Amino acid sequence: MAEEHARAIVMGPGDGQTVANPAGGGLTYKARSGQTGGALTAWESTAAPGEGPPLHLHVNEDEFMYVLEGGLRFRLDETDHAAPAGSFVFIPRGVPHTWQNAGDGHARILFVFTPASPGMERFFERSAELPEDTRMADAFKTLASDAGMEVLGPPLAQSDAGSS
Numbered sequence: 714m715a716e717e718h719a720r721a722i723v724m725g726p727g728d729g730q731t732v733a734n735p736a737g738g739g740l741t742y743k744a745r746s747g748q749t750g751g752a753l754t755a756w757e758s759t760a761a762p763g764e765g766p767p768l769h770l771h772v773n774e775d776e777f778m779y780v781l782e783g784g785l786r787f788r789l790d791e792t793d794h795a796a797p798a799g800s801f802v803f804i805p806r807g808v809p810h811t812w813q814n815a816g817d818g819h820a821r822i823l824f825v826f827t828p829a830s831p832g833m834e835r836f837f838e839r840s841a842e843l844p845e846d847t848r849m850a851d852a853f854k855t856l857a858s859d860a861g862m863e864v865l866g867p868p869l870a871q872s873d874a875g876s877s
Contacts (some may be wrong), residue, residue, distance in 0.1 A: 756823075789808060
């Protein structure tokens, strides 16, 4: 499928297609591959307290996150970092990483992949179709490789539960 040419995008609060997020809450696409000519993919997402993905890496894209509300903790390679609201995190492709909502309420995060990641766009659409009680585990077990991710270990909630 040929990429469309990039076009200007303006999205207001709440604008964009929303799907269920495996980390608990909604994920709203703000810019998709076809809209940006393959330059980037962006979405805003929420995560429930204690939630976060398994340790993984992205093969083809760089990722950055901006914490809009709440507080996260990140593991990049083997180093943990606190990331309160206002924090920016850049993750080059190939770097093992995970994160966890370290707060008592929902966290809100802006995610951006460059170049665009149609695989990650499909990953979240497909994971939203899974039963809610198995969404996180099943999504990463069955859909990650199609999205260009390699799962390397468990979420922080399992691997380092005492440090949240």
